Amino acid sequence: MRVFSFHLMPYPALPPDYDGPAWVTVPNRLYDPAVGHEIYNRYLDELVYAEELGFDGVCVNEHHQNAYGIMPSPNLMASILARQTTRLKIAVVGNALPLYDPPTRVAEEFAMIDNISGGRLIAGFVVGGGPEYYSFSINPAHARERFAEAHDIVMKAWTEDGPWEFIGKHYRLRFGNTWPKPMQKPHPEVWIPGAGSLETLEFVARHRYAYMGIPYFHIDVFERQFRLFREACEREGYSYDPLQAGWLTPIYVAETDAEARAQYEEHWWYFVRRLLPGIEITPPGYTSVRSVENILKGLGTFASRLTSWEQVVEGQYAIVGSPDTVYERLVENIGRLGTGNLLGLFQLGTLPAELTRRNLDVFAAEVLPRLRQRFPEGAKVLAA
């Protein structure tokens, strides 16, 4: 089992009287660069701290035109982390390939991070969220085609000697010859996040990459997604490795269950009620009709529909409590999902610096060692 600290870098200062979406059209007059200066640096510190605490790695991701996560360029963050850490894996989960034209840009920047960090990059590729197709005016009906072509280009850039030619429908490169190349051979480990698109699950299984379940659904939805993923691997003729699966979940630990909830709950609701609205918009053509059916099955349980803390606990939307509670819930869910990577969100919404740090400290001291003992590296994690 590997344990990562994931940061969304949320914007914590939406005015109380703003009740619109946090995505696409959230007015950028609400953005305060003074807040940005403070939180970018603070959030980076929180990620760097994971090295001292014994995590296996850190994760950053890419989103545009939103208050949910102000990282339009996760590669900038990852390059800073490459310099400020020495041991951690740096997972960029991921670059939204269809938004990079030409996609060799991703091959170049990821290779730079891998070189600077001495081979510590985990390369994430994403199709891009629904909102991004509005923000970039890129045709969602081309999302999968562009993603597939861009993926092939990045892999070609990393694994084939140039110059090479790529003539596709969406991208044409006559003199591909990417400098630099990644340190890790044949290429960095690849992670693909997904929210239940069957096309994505099948793509990951086919390439033997790792699938990261995007959070904010009822735990039953994840269980189904990871089962579909394991089945997709079986159809490809192999049994999945637990390290091919990752569960991303908000985590908050304090001395007692009551204290944890008291400290955490308001920040959770800021996240759910202020930062999630608008994230679920799915542009037409973005996934196949059969995938829409699959996604709709889960969407009824999406976190933005929650109204009570009891629902949060019941659906395991966030793992909150004393060290014992958090440990037990994590073990139970990891066993249900069969995921060999745990991606914890230790800061969420408006959770302030002091509480985030304490959360990380208590988790690292009292939960992490027990998890490592319970799930030694290479162990089977799926409960029978």
Added chain:
Amino acid sequence: MSATRVTTHVGDIELRRLGLGSDVVYLHSAVGEGEGLLLLDELARTFEVYAPVFPGYGESAGIEQIDDMEDVAFHLLDLFDRLHLEQPAVVGNSLGAWMAAELSVRYPDRVGALVLVNPVGLHIEGAPIKDIFGRKLDELAGDFFADDSHPMAQMMTMMTDAQPGSLPFDLVRPLVQTMAATARLAWDPYLHNPKLQKRLWRITAPTLVVRGAQDTLVPPAHAAAYVDAIADARLCEVDDAAHLLALEKPAELAALVRDFASAA
């Protein structure tokens, strides 16, 4: 009405064919109307009506081979050839009107008369077409229909308030599918072809541009621009009708087509 399948170069498509008389082709809007569309029966009283379902809509295959209006025009040309439609009158609503214009600028001789109902297809600075891809269905229904008691308007409003996953997927599927097909054709550039306006002079068919007086989706400047750029064109406004005029005013539209095509 007989629904048949026609083999085209991109795939098999659905075709409704009814009535006797001179040829009229009806090209549907982005909602893929056809089945049960009263306009077709009204037109069939005087015309031989051909109503193809475009690839990606209904049960018509081949959308994956169509990326833009260039492909659309060639698909329509292929279809006309296969159906031996030499010079039919072509009627289209919204997206269908845009497609009719794209065919007409390339093959003016293949269109005997042109009826463009609330056409999209142009970009007019200062007169944007409202968004259809990101807004709630009840808002769209307000732009599509002047009368919110129209069954489709009612259905759209009902679907707006439904929890995701609570509706039977068979009810949702047609909408998911038609919106996906429309996005493929018209997401970017949004509901227009930058090259169309400067090609409109090539249209030689007598052209009637019909505008729903309550069409709040497409500003009036769009119908006016078509009328200005096409040599033999005139404008007709229909009251109590919004964007999906073909669904809302079938008898009135059929009468307009009848009068116009017989004079043409």
